[in-house]
Amino acid sequence: MANQVNNNLIDNDIQQSFQNFQILNQNKIEQPASLFDQGKEQFQQQHKFLAVFSLLKFVAATIIIILRQTLFSNEQPIKQYNHLFDVAYLEIWIYLSCLHSFFAFIYYIKLLRLIDDIMQSQKVAKEMGYLIEFYIPNSFSDQQMQNYIDEQIKMQNQEIFIRQRINDQGNDSRRFNQISNEIKKTLLKNNLSLNLHGKSCFIAFQFIQLWCIIFYFYSQTNKNQEEMYKFITMYKGYIFSVVFIGVYQYLQIYIMVLLVIIFLPILLIYSLYNWLNKHFNKKYKQIKIDDSLQEALFSSLEIVDDKECSICMTQFLDQEYIVTLPCSSTHRFHSSCIRSWLQVNNKCPLCRSEVNIYSEDNL
Incomplete structure (x- = not known):
């Protein structure tokens, strides 16, 4: 009985050694699937646009601050800090918007650098189930190796399409947008400090946006200040661009919130x-x-x-x-x-x- 147990252990050791020898004599290939690459490309395009927008907003706010301190320095309106939508708070708002734009630009650049890193990109693809992995024996010739790689990549890409229940392998922006959102969630899940950075920027921007929308409509009823102080017109042009791009940037979130505001009372009344x-x-x-x-x-x-x-x-x-x-x-x-x-x-x-x-x- 003892001899049989020893023989089994020896056989297992031999088999394990043979498997290790096979792995040592093989090259491991790791490559993100085509679906992931397309989602990654869309992710990069979206966040490059947001990074450029944040940079332009920062530059515009800086120019406005410089112009206010130089060309319009003689215009000194009476500031009433007891009124939330007074000109005094308008000048504070431009500094906050400038600071927010700077930190938002850093946030988008960090995201782009993370996804551009090959190791990080493969890690994200693996977590999402979009990583192609296989071994190539060293005994293959160059032509055999290339044929084997092409065959494995094609086969595993098809398996991923089947697993994701995708029949059409053509262009589908909604699908790529979904993968892009998953990439962002995975990146932020693995980077707590960057996640907190992004959430802080998002919350700060909502307060900045809400204030400037209310100020914009409030200022429409008070034309005297705009006629007396030319710098207010310059500020309002900046406000309009921030609101317009901000609504475009967070349109899906705003629509969702609007639907909740509309339908929640209906659901409560029905319940x-x-x-x-x-x-x-x-x-x-x-x-x-x-x-x-x-x-x-x-x-x-x-x-x-x-x-x-x-x-x-x-x-x-x-x-x-x-x-x-x-x-x-x-x-x-x-x-x-x-x-x-x-x-x-x-x-x-x-x-x-x-x-x-x-x-x-x-x-």
């Missing part, structure tokens, strides 16, 4: 209506049951066979209220038992005949 409807129906049913059932006091002196409630399976006691259903004089139950029963089932517990608690005779 409240259903709850009230069920509540009052239950009350109405209880009232009809109370009106339709005839109660009587049980007496142990009665000469009857059925002295037990078939619902709770206990004996009737003296002076207990019992109910006799119209289907049979022998179908008697505790009043509380039959009331609870009829709340969920309008049939007699014994003969299953329907107990009509809504008949006009009982109204």
Whole structure:
């Protein structure tokens, strides 16, 4: 027995050594699938645009600040800090927007550098299930190796298409956009500091955007300041561009929030209506049951066979209220038992005949 165990161990060691020898004599190929490459390309295009937009916004804000301090330095309006949409806060807002644009530009550049890194790109593709992996024996010639690589890449790409339930392998911007979003989520999941950086920029931008929208509409009702101070027109042009590009950038999120704002009250009202409807129906049913059932006091002196409630399976006691259903004089139950029963089932517990608690005779 001991010899057999030793032989098995030796065989396992030989097999493991042979497998290790095979791996050592093979070249491992790792390459992202074509779907991932297309999603990555779209990711890069989107974030290059956002990086350029953030840089232009930073440059524009810087130019406006410089012009304000030079050409328009003589225009000094009375500042009222007690009013949230006064010119005083407009000047503070431009500094905040400039600072936000700078940090947003850094955020997008960091994302682009991460995905441009080959090792990081392969890691993301592997986590998402879009990495092609196979070994090539060293014994292959150059032509055999190239044929084998082409065959494996084609086969595994097709497997990924099948796994993702994609029939058409042509251009599909929605699919690539989805993969692009998955790439971003995976990158941020693996980089906590960059994730916090991005979320901070997003939240800050929403406050900046909301303030400038309200200020823009508020300023429409106050034309005197715009006529007196020329620099306000310059600020408003910058505000308009920030709002326009910001809405384009976060359009999907804004649409989702708008739908929630519109449909949430409708859903709440509908849910409240259903709850009230069920509540009052239950009350109405209880009232009809109370009106339709005839109660009587049980007496142990009665000469009857059925002295037990078939619902709770206990004996009737003296002076207990019992109910006799119209289907049979022998179908008697505790009043509380039959009331609870009829709340969920309008049939007699014994003969299953329907107990009509809504008949006009009982109204």
